[in-house]
Amino acid sequence: MAHPVDVHVGKRIRHRRWLVGMTQQQLAEKVGIKFQQIQKYETGTNRVSASRLWDIADALDVEVGFFFAGLEDDEGEGEVAKIYPSDLIADKEALDLVRSYYAIPEQQRKHLFELARCLSDVA
Structure with missing residues (x-):
């Protein structure tokens, strides 16, 4: 084992x-x-x-x-x-999400991060 x-x-x-x-x-x-x-x-x-x-x-x-x-x-x-x-x-889905996230250009990634943060606060 x-x-x-x-x-x-x-x-x-x-x-x-x-x-x-x-x-x-x-x-x-x-x-x-x-x-x-x-x-x-x-x-x-x-x-x-x-x-x-x-x-x-x-x-x-x-x-x-x-x-x-x-x-x-x-x-x-x-x-x-x-x-x-x-x-x-x-979790392949979570890792795929992280990999995709870091493939996004930095400025757009910052906006996406803020959007995700706002959506998670609402939930």
Whole structure:
């Protein structure tokens, strides 16, 4: 059985890879491994070594700490868990929305953000 930390790190790898629009194959090539190994990391089946996590962080342009963000929240039910799905990172629709949002030019994105904020206040 996979360790919860390995599963969390794997989800964060998948999340970041998906957000930057990179395939498992592309990430594997940047890191110098086979894409099947990336699959195993993303599911938590295989544990990522420190040096490999360093390489993955570099390839995905994030700090190593990114992969551990939110780990302490997985144990308990915080305020965020009451509002959002328990695994927002795994929600393809939410990630697609974020990716689309960042594809919008900055000035239009600011307007869209303000509109979304106003609509959420009304709801």
